Amino acid sequence: MDEMFKPSRRAFLRGSAAVAAGSVAGGAAAQTPDPLITELQDWASYTGAGVDETPYGLPISYESHVIRRNVEWLTASPISSINFTPIHALEGTITPQGCAFERHHSGAIEMRKEDYRLMINGLVDRPLVFSYADIERFPRENHVYFCECAANTGMEWAGAQLNGVQFTHGMIHNMEYTGVPLRTLLAEAGADVNLDKWVYVEGADASSNGRSIPMEKALDDVLVAFKANGEALRMEHGYPVRLVVPGWEGNMWVKWLRRIEVVDRAVESREETSKYTDVYADGTARKWTWVMDAKSVITAPSPQMPIAHGPGPMVISGLAWSGHGQITRVDVSRDGGVTWETARLGKQGDTKALTRFYLDIQWDGAPMLLQSRAMDETGYVQPSKDQLRAERGENAVYHNNCIQTWYVNEKGVAENVEVS
Amino acid sequence: MSKSPNIFIPALGGTALVLGVAYGMSSRDYAANTIDGYKTRVAQVEAHASAAQEKAKSEAARADALETEIAEIQAAAAARPMDLTAAVPQSGAAYGLGRVALAEEIAAWDVDVLPDGRGLPEGQGDAFSGEEVFAEKCASCHGDFAEGVDNWPVLAGGFDTLADEDPVKTVGSYWPYLSTVWDYIHRSMPFGEAGTLTADETYAIVAYILYSNDLVEDDFVLSHENFAAFEMYNTKGFVVDDRPAQEYAQWRGEPCMEACKGEVEITMRSVFLVETPEVGTESVMNTGTLDGLPSFTAAGPSFIPVSTEAEPAHVVETAPEPAEEAAVEGDAALIAAGEKVFKKCKACHQVGASAKNRTGPHLNDLIGRTMGAVEGFKYSKVFAAAQADGRIWDEASLAEFLAKPKSYLKGTKMSFAGLKNEGDVKALTAYLKSVGE
Missing domain, CATH: 3.90.420.10 (Oxidoreductase, molybdopterin-binding domain)
Incomplete structure (x- = not known):
């Protein structure tokens, strides 16, 4: 960057360009020009697929991993x-x-x-x-x-x-x-x-x-x-x-x-x-448990969606829903439930429909224990796994609407865990 | 906000103009009567103006009132979300659509059986003969003793295990109503051949399942007459959803936002690492321990682990598979028809690259293969004998088998009744040949 202060006009322009690039990227400036920009790409020169090539389209092949999966x-x-x-x-x-x-x-x-x-x-x-x-x-x-x-x-x-x-x-x-x-x-x-x-x-x-x-x-x-x-x-x-x-x-x-x-x-x-x-737990069973209670989960980051970009600004994204009506609020914790922050709703939730929520954070690169907690229009608060198990035991199979925890390590890799 | 001043202006201006004209006329010394006439005229005009003014005032007041009313309506509308999506009317209006269901149609579809026995057809069956029917039609999945094969449901035993760590929920230990057993078997079983059991066969199978649960003796006869009297073991084991009283009341209210816990530790790591599993691969058990993981407080993690792995993990994105070779030998239409016929077999048999033995053996490379020779599949005696004799599946033997499995190889466990249509046999054979190639 010292170059920036040299008197020649040329060097000055080069220097300010570097500053501009740096401020946009928020990280290191590009060392060499990006060939995707400086070289003529095939798609910018040759023509693409005509209409009717796929009369009913599927997602582009690069998204072919986004599919239903079976265990x-x-x-x-x-x-x-x-x-x-x-x-x-x-x-x-x-x-x-x-x-x-x-x-x-x-x-x-x-x-x-x-x-x-x-x-x-x-x-x-x-x-x-x-x-x-x-x-x-x-x-x-x-x-x-x-x-x-x-x-x-x-x-x-x-x-x-x-x-x-x-x-x-x-x-x-x-x-x-x-x-x-x-x-x-x-x-x-x-x-x-x-x-x-x-x-x-x-x-x-x-x-x-x-x-x-x-x-x-x-x-x-x-x-x-x-x-x-x-x-x-x-x-x-x-x-x-x-x-x-x-x-x-x-x-x-x-x-x-x-x-x-x-x-x-x-x-x-x-x-x-x-x-x-x-x-x-006592062997009796509840029947006619029709309603799906309020529930939420962070979809990214999550085990299949690690943080790939390192520290800095990022979006925690998740889904919330309730069979009793509208989602009114979702809180997110980054420390396993010690401290909670109220998330932003993508848009006001429809009744009995998925609601998207976001927490926009600056990740400092430290590990996180990510959780989300939904509330619906009845005032119901999504329970923890321990609260649910205390009520129902471990063999209910159905209607598990517990708070989910992802451990995100310092590299951004996420794993399904349980916490105290 | 009132518009009254504007409304008054035309009326006052009119009066001034008339007065001005009157003054000009008087200065030219006209006769007194003329002046009196004007005076009268002025008085009239003034009265008129005054009336107009009164009218304007009242109209202005009326306008004010209307404006207030509009403002009130608008405020009320703004407070309500705009909703033009009125729901379809609650009731009433008959649209005259559809047609009356015939008695025969209702009889064909309305076969559900209620706990009190309503809906049961006349008939009977005993546990002893039920064992035979069960062995033929049910045992390939549920086991000879209703103990369940592989992941298929266990139907017998498990009594008093419902409060255990691993409850065994069987017809005997869990199902609250006998009607459910009859209804389900009659309409939905056998798997892959639903709706083919007669009433008597169903009574017999149900009786056998009760027998396999030690709930009756082997000479027990179940019929539409004694059905409703039979009480199941776990009938009283159910309560109607009581979450509102048990849970909702305590899980409502303003949740904790800060210092909700002192310190948080990871108590368990994911057992199965199955992220983006590829077809045919097994799940990977997690060998990671809890060692080396930080605990968390409001101040953040207790430490930042030092990673030993070289590279950050990335999600393995499965590369798009190359398009399958389009060249399919043989008659493509016939093969396609055969694939449809194969749906009748799919409940038990698999084909293709990842085919495994299921209830039946996999069917890859069937034509030309020795009968009863698929490794790892437990064949019936008749198939074991065929293998010993070195009998080979060819188109002729397969056609004969598919037409009537149980007469071609007497004693086969395959519960399939057979393909009546010769064309289906041909198509299925063509399909099986195509997947073997």
Whole structure:
């Protein structure tokens, strides 16, 4: 930099250029000119792909690692299994359909719209059958909702297990659904909608997954959805029609919805008795634990997203959600829960939808214990793992909404840990 | 903010103009009557002006009131978020869409069974005959004694383990209602052949599962008549969601922001290092210890570890795989059709580079391979014998097997009923040949 003070005009200009570059980069000035700038690049000279080369586009090949992943040993067969949304590599709140987690009980089926039938029967004045075209003729609504599997984070009850937010928290997606309110279809059939009644909803696949939903919820915000994020549902998400049960566990969001039966009691199907019931320390189990409580997690940095740039300004980014309504606040701790700072919300959260939060920090290069803590409109505060375990033990499997901790070391490498 | 002054200006100006004209006229000495006339006229004009002024005043007051009202409405609107997304009406309006469901249609789909036995078809089955049906249709995944194979569900045993460190949740130890067992087996099992069990077979299988749980004797007969009376072991083991009372009340309120803990230590590190696993690789157990990790206080970490590794770790980004060779021999359409048929086999068999033995052996290089010869797969006796005889899978033997598996190789564990359509057999064979290449 001494050069800067030499009297020659040329040296002076060179010097100020170096200062300018240094102040922009905030670090070392470039030693040699960047060939990406000084040399003519192929893409700046030759032409690129024409239109129609990919009539339906996939992400560019450089992003091919941003995909759903399965942990093979978790289940007996990929046909009755689950995979995980790459939430570590996504931003904003909307999950692209192509990488939104899948959970099948007998595999994803291919059904044509023309072959689709939806039956409403049971305690109704007129048992009805709708075609897909019929569904599209009812007044429709648009809503963004998260769908979280009740078993999300279920591996982590007994301790820090899977090393990646995709695997600890990736059984979730968030889409904008277009659909017909269930109450509209119930009214069309002249259903008995007294609040002591239930609707039993059932899928058309080989598992014919069925769940009982209390009438109060059925009349509230449940949607019979046929589009997500503006396009048709993907096969793996129930094309052509699925149920959307906002804020409630994903298992109830029956895919390939084929039947809605109005009944006078819960059916007590396999998925609401032997599964999706939460066993507590004394061996008793809670059933009908439908609502997904408020939860949050830092998606970057995280084990799959280490800090690659060293100390300096950086963004801590994460997701928060609540099945009880809007996220009102998220706090972030960098010291394992000793001190908390209130994070910035990407935008005011929608009800029962993912909310993005940020904490913009100057990282000094010291290790961190990163945590996030969500609050929702009911005033509920996301509990710690210890609080949850004190209430429920370690074998509940479902509904683990604990505060997650990432240990970030001095090199920026992050790991899933538990803290005192 | 009032506009009243502006409203008054035209009325006052009009009066001044009239008065000015009156003064000019009088100075020319016109007859008194003319002056009187003007005086009258002035009085009239003044009265008029005064009335106009009154009217303007009242209109101004009215305008003020309206303005206040508008301001109030605007303030109220601003306080409310603008929402034009009115929800679809709650009820009522029949759109006349859809058609009436026929009784036969309802009977075909409405097969759910309720805990009180409603929905059960007539029929019966005993545990003894259930064992046979179970061995044929269920044991390949659930084991001969309902003990579960690999990761498939265990159906028997586990009594009084629900409070243990590793609870065993089986039909016997956990399921609260017998109706659930019947309903699920009848509509969703066997895996890959759902909906094929008769009512009697289902009664028999359910009876056998109860027997395998030591809940009944082997001569126990289950039927639609005694069904509802059967009480399961864990019926009373469930409570309805009580989180609102147990948890929500204590987890509400303003959370701690500072000095919430004294010192924080890492108590456990991640067990499995599975970040971006590649297909076919096993999870890596974490051998890292807690040694060398700092504790944390409000002042920050207790120390900054000195790293021994040379380079910072980076996420391994899987390089995009090269496009698969497009050249597929044979009839591509037939192979594609065969791939669809293979969906019927996928529940138990795998093919491809990462294929493993599952409930059935992998099917790579099937044509030309000795029967019963896949390493590491536990075959039935009939397949072991076929291997000993050196029998080979060729297109003819495969076609015969696929048409009726259980008659071609009597005693096979494969529960598949067979492919009725000859075209499906051809397509499937073409597909299996294509994946073997």
